[in-house]
Amino acid sequence: MKMLPLRAAVAAALLSAAIGVSAKPLVVCTEASPEGFDMAQYTTAVTGDAVSETIFNRLVGFKPGTTQVIPSLADSWEISDDGLSYTFHLRKGVKFHTTEYFKPSRDFNADDVVWSFQRQLDPNHPWHKQSSVGFPYFESMGFKELLKNVEKVDDSTVKFSLPRREAPFLADIAMAFSSIYSAEYADQLLKAGKQGDLNNKPVGTGPFIFQRYAKDAQVRFKANPEYFLGKPPAEALILAIAVDNNVRQQKLKANECQIALYPKPDDIPSIKQDPNLKVAELDAMxxxxxxxxxxxxxxxxxxxxxxxxxxxxxxxxxxxxxxxxxxxxxxxxxxxxxxxxxxxxxxxxxxxxxxxxxxxxxxxxxxxxxxxxxxxxxxxxxxxxxxxxxxxxxxxxxxxxxxxxxxxxxxxxxxxxxxxxxxxxxxxxxxxxxxxxxxxxxxxxxxxxxxxxxxxxxxxxxxxxxxxxxxxxxxxxxxxxxxxxxxxxxxxxxxxxxxxxxxMFTAMRNNVEGYHISPLTTNNFATTQVK
Incomplete structure (x- = not known):
């Protein structure tokens, strides 16, 4: 279903009601709806953009615009000489999102890391069978056989044990399926019998806090004021879903969105000729x-x-x-x-x-x-x-x-x-x-x-x-x-x-700053703003 363009006055009224009159939202026109918000269940890039790049973090990440592994929720790590164990030292003081449906009582710690991996690994874990589709990426990557154990050493230390060397292991756990969840929130949902809310009302440590999703229309987030890498410059992020390439381009030109993902290659010359627009591009993997x-x-x-x-x-x-x-x-x-x-x-x-x-x-x-x-x-x-x-x-x-x-x-x-x-x-x-x-x-x-x-x-x-x-x-x-x-x-x-x-191409308004196009084709807006 195509989302019909909103008139400027209506859009302004809606945004004012949602995020306050002084807010400067970043509206991104994207090409499809996310499959859900429990990232461990899904593999598509559009879901990754809407979930893992906004709501969650991993132990390690990628330097923006590159494939270089850098610290994230873990600020350091050691690898044993035989390559069979990885010990991660966790960043302290990281806060999970506070929302209408969850108020964390503690900071991120090792329990959250163990929960996030054991849920996918252990058939006896209380959340393992809650996924109707299993854990497709975890399983496809062979992590069921790769991880012997994920154990808490202390509140700020986690050790992964492997049965064999795995050359791409660090890069693998920087990927979306390794996102870290709140074990406290999961326990709350399990006790209340609301397991489905993990996929509908997500909680993470990421740069944006989930607000609501209007199916096939838009996903709304607000900036996380306690984000450990610094509050995003955009007060709000709105992913406006527009399946048709031409609709995304029209909305971009009308300033109804400031970024339009995946323009058609044959439209790039005309976009570059528009004095109000610019294009980021690279050879993607x-x-x-x-x-x-x-x-x-x-x-x-x-x-x-x-x-x-x-x-x-x-x-x-x-x-x-x-x-x-x-x-x-x-x-x-x-x-x-x-x-x-x-x-x-x-x-x-x-x-x-x-x-x-x-x-x-x-x-x-x-x-x-x-x-x-x-x-x-x-x-x-x-x-x-x-x-x-x-x-x-x-x-x-x-x-x-x-x-x-x-x-x-x-x-x-x-x-x-x-x-x-x-x-x-x-x-x-x-x-x-x-x-x-x-x-x-x-x-x-x-x-x-x-x-x-x-x-x-x-x-x-x-x-x-x-x-x-x-x-x-x-x-x-x-x-x-x-x-x-x-x-x-x-x-x-x-x-x-x-x-x-x-x-790969990303089209945007000239007043957009801080966006890094990635060879991984992920789209992260934690540093992006509309000037």
Whole structure:
């Protein structure tokens, strides 16, 4: 549902009532609704922006605009010589949010860290079964097997014990699924039988305090005056949900929002020409892809997946959706800027005759119908979903395959893709920590195939073994060799059509200051203000 633009007078009246006449809100036009506010249950970037970047913090974080790990709720840490234990020393004096529904009686401490991880790790934890979807990122990343124990040493010290070395561990726990919750608030909800409020009325330590959510319209926050890194300069943050790219751009030009996320690449020149606007941009760590359900009829045959790959004109797709210079045609499941990218692998040439022959060998009847799931609206890895789907439909028709395009709302598409209802799904991924494992394990591991986050439902034991071995290596050169081998297996089995690695854009008003565009494609507004 599109949110209709508000008249300036009405908007002013609403904002005055909500946050006071002297407040200077920052309004951000975003592309979709958050799935919920219990970050441990979700994996999407839009939910991360609305939850983990506003309400919560992790033990460690990333330096703004980089992938460099820096202190956050932990101000220091030590790693044992064998790499099997990490001891974190917690920042003192950190306050949880005070809201209408929760008044903390103590500061953040080790109990909160232990609760946040044990909830996801321990099947006997009283909150473990409260999640209707499990803990998809924690599970996909293999943390159930990685964490032997998370223990409180004292109120300001926590020790993590691992069964093996894990090279990306620090970067992993800087990610959204490792957000730290208030154990005191969770106990309050459990005693009151209001467990659902953890997902509806969140409490964290982050820069903004949740106020309310109007479904498919907006999320409102106020600045946290006790934020340990300093009160945000914006008195209030409003995420205005506008699925349509054009609506976001119109609202930006009308100053109904001061930042518009994910403008279409072909709109960038006109935005730059507007004297009231500016654009932040960089090469992001992303991949857009078409996942083929390897558990479905015919799709389980690698010949069919190969046929679809060589029938589709990927270069035409990338140029049409992103424009020249705004994306590169993908070969592998992660971009070439990351460790271990296999530069020897190339996309096979487009070959319609060979595609027809492969389909015939596999016994696919002429005119067979496959379903393609795609989203409404657009984001950084797919700015025009319908155009891309129609291009694939036209190309596959040339080799005798019919494509039934199913367009649906973002959250609905993800739910149905995780259930494995699709033959093909158009998806995208933005790296969360700058490590290649963050692309491979959450989307292509055997564990992710079980919980549905691996939309191809592809489980290759040799591929999995290479990932496991690479994570346990400390030497980057050794890790790189293993990832190069893993990409060979990926391309041999063809669970995806790797589409594009994209350039990321954020459009904003000229009077916006303090915004840091991130290669991780996260959007944090703790230092952003409207002058």
């Amino acid at each position: 992303t991949v857009s892809y078409m996942a083929m359900n390897t558990q479905h009829k015919y799709m389980s045959d690698v010949r069919v997946r190969k046929a679809i790959d060589i029938a589709f004109d990927k270069e035409a797709y990338v140029n049409a959706l992103f424009g020249k210079g705004n994306a590169t045609v993908a070969v592998n499941p992660y971009p070439p800027t990351l460790l271990g990218y296999n530069h020897d692998l190339k996309n096979p040439p487009r070959d319609l005759d060979k595609a027809r022959a492969l389909l015939k060998e596999a016994g696919v009847p002429e005119g067979y119908v496959f379903t393609l799931f795609t989203r409404n609206g657009g984001g950084p890895t797919n700015p025009n979903p319908m155009l891309g789907a129609q291009m694939m439909q036209a190309d596959l028709a040339k080799v005798g395959i019919k494509l039934d395009i199913r367009v649906m709302e973002w959250g609905e598409m993800l739910k149905r893709a995780k259930n494995g209802e699709h033959d093909i799904v158009s998806a995208g991924w933005a790296g969360d920590n700058g490590d290649p494992d963050n692309f491979l394990t959450p989307m292509l591991s055997c564990e992710a195939a079980k919980n549905g986050e691996n939309y191809a439902r592809w489980c290759n034991e040799k591929f999995q073994a290479l990932l496991d071995e690479a994570r346990a290596k400390v030497d980057p050169a050794e890790r790189a060799k293993l990832y190069e081998q893993a990409q060979v297996l990926f391309n041999q089995d063809q669970p995806w059509i790797s589409m594009a690695h994209t350039r």
